[in-house]
Amino acid sequence: MKNPNAIRPRAQELNESVRRPEDILELKIERLMVEPKFDGCFIYITRDRVERRPVLCTKDGNELHLDPAVQNFVLRHFERLTEYFLFEAELEPDPWSEANKVTLNGNLYSGRQMPFAIRLVVHDVLPVDEVEKATSTARQRYALLRALAGAEEGMQLDRPLLWHRSEKDRISITPCQEVTRDAAAELFRRGWEQGKARKRVMVAGLPYEGLVLIDPESLHKDGRSSKWKVKPFHTVDIRVTELREGHSGKVPLYEVHGCDVKTGESAKITSGISSDLFARLKQTQEQYPTLVIEVEVSSLRELQSANPTIQSIRFDKMGSPKRELEVVVAAV
DSSP: OBOTTBOOOOOEEEEOOOOSHHHHHTSSOSEEEEEEEOOSEEEEEEEETTTTEEEEEOTTOBBOOOOHHHHHHHHHHHTTGGGTEEEEEEEEEESOOHHHHHHHHTTTTTOOOOSSEEEEEEEEEEEGGGSSSOOSBHHHHHHHHHHHHTOOTTOOBSSOEEEEEOSSOEEEEOOBEEEEHHHHHHHHHHHHHHHGGGTOEEETTEEESEEEEEOTTOBOOSEEEEEEEEOSSEEEEEEEEEEEEEEETTEEEEEEEEEETTTOOEEEEOSSOOHHHHHHHHHHHHHSSSOEEEEEESOSSSGGGSOOEEEEEOGGGSOSOSSOOOOOOSOO
């Protein structure tokens, strides 16, 4: 359920214009902050301005209701901090897998216990008095985050830094390196070479979805920010408008029609849709007010002819379910 009293900034959006090492070299910034791109659910750790309690919510303000043990672990850690700061973080299953990610994202509001641990990775912090008008730079905010997490001064972070843990779950902060454009391009090139077989980008021996490049002098602002998402493959979120089922002789045919949630461009998906996947899409469409899926495409241009294939259902972008759900146990 949406919490209108949750303190939230206007959402930042990651630029998607960088796909190759050569693209990084064309950026008009001499030095870049480089972070790994985690692959989970983006959330705010913030505060209810009326009830004066810490809350977890999505960019749209939908308040999360996780397994009570996980929810209490996270909220207790940030209870005092959210009086002064708002945090942006990624909620991930541990260990990560596509199936575990779908299970977690399908239970953001159910309160059910998950069959895996939870890892929360904090990647930005914003003083509450800057929510309406930011004044601190990305470099300053990351220094603040390091200080809050107790990172030793001068210590270079190339892996997540553990901030707090329970017996099962962990809270960490993202690693971040400030490097030249050339070094950032080399990190991406080398990381993709090492992780290509798994469609991951490797950083310090760990697999990630990609990299995030940040202008160190940029302020926290809404819309297309001075942050670039760098992935070697293209994905787009599609809001489904129609599910069609037919036959060609005895062969079932399935079509998914929808539009890009950001641009409104129409899309039709016909390949790689099994009967099980189609049934899962129909069930989810009945359970949620809207159905959003992530598709991989061959190009970000001309979506209609980009051969989209479905990667996952974006439960984290669909709001609260209409009714109680069964636990999702498999990826699409």
